[in-house]
Amino acid sequence: MVMRKDQPTFDAPVPGQSLTAPLGGRPWQSPPQYATVEEALDYYLPRLANDEVIAQLMDTLEMGVPVTVIANTMQLASVMEGKHTVDVGMLVVPVLIEMILYLAEQNNVEYVMGDDKPQKVRKTLVDKAVLKLEDLKEKGSDEKLESLEAVDEVKEEQKVVGLMGRR
Amino acid sequence: MQLTDPTIILYKKMERELMATENVPKKSVSTGLLASTKKRDANEDTDVNQPSYRVMQYMSQIRKLREENKNGDA
Numbered sequence: 001m002v003m004r005k006d007q008p009t010f011d012a013p014v015p016g017q018s019l020t021a022p023l024g025g026r027p028w029q030s031p032p033q034y035a036t037v038e039e040a041l042d043y044y045l046p047r048l049a050n051d052e053v054i055a056q057l058m059d060t061l062e063m064g065v066p067v068t069v070i071a072n073t074m075q076l077a078s079v080m081e082g083k084h085t086v087d088v089g090m091l092v093v094p095v096l097i098e099m100i101l102y103l104a105e106q107n108n109v110e111y112v113m114g115d116d117k118p119q120k121v122r123k124t125l126v127d128k129a130v131l132k133l134e135d136l137k138e139k140g141s142d143e144k145l146e147s148l149e150a151v152d153e154v155k156e157e158q159k160v161v162g163l164m165g166r167r
Numbered sequence: 168m169q170l171t172d173p174t175i176i177l178y179k180k181m182e183r184e185l186m187a188t189e190n191v192p193k194k195s196v197s198t199g200l201l202a203s204t205k206k207r208d209a210n211e212d213t214d215v216n217q218p219s220y221r222v223m224q225y226m227s228q229i230r231k232l233r234e235e236n237k238n239g240d241a
Contacts, residue, residue, distance in 0.1 A: 037218045041225065068174040091222050093174050094181040098229040105236055115175045 027082030066114030071096040
């Protein structure tokens with residue numbers, strides 16, 4: 001039996017393909033429908049109060065999809081539809097996360113925030129490097145603080161030894 | 168992963184800012200007859216003009232609702 005290896009995907013966009021559409025032809029290239037954070041929230045919050053949407057949201061949370069991923073997907077989809085700009089989307093995200101958490105707690109649904117360490121580590125070099133960096137951060141933060149304090153003490157001890165300095 | 172996901176970084180940072188602003192004690196304002204009638208805190212207006220500040224306020228409102236829900240006050 002032939003072993004199936006991961007096949008390369010050839011359906012990815014060609015570099016520069018995004019520039020082939022006429023300027024303004026994409027929704028995100030035209031002025032956004034909602035220009036401010038308040039307008040964007042007025043668009044999102046009534047949707048999150050809809051029973052059908054809440055039910056779907058709770059199903060997704062129960063499946064173990066992190067809250068941050070859901071909020072990010074929601075804002076990204078709206079950016080692609082031309083509802084608001086990327087910066088407004090980023091500003092809206094914390095409120096969306098908070099709202100999703102509120103709904104989850106109200107419906108007694110357990111959720112994953114998305115800031116936990118992954119249980120299954122992929123073997124890619126990037127993932128290994130990121131994990132190593134996080135470990136170093138955790139271990140090294142205390143040592144760094146101590147060394148910084150030591151440097152400050154040494155600086156304080158150094159006396160002025162210029163030409164005009166007192167001897 | 169945390170380093171490649173801006174949303175969680177953003178949320179944590181907002182959370183920290185929110186905690187920091189909640190812990191700052193409010194200045195007592197003198198209301199005597201001789202007190203200055205000028206605008207007391209010019210920063211208040213500029214803060215409200217910042218979208219990030221307004222987002223923080225919305226976050227705190229929803230958080231209060233969450234806490235009320237947890238405590239069974241609602």
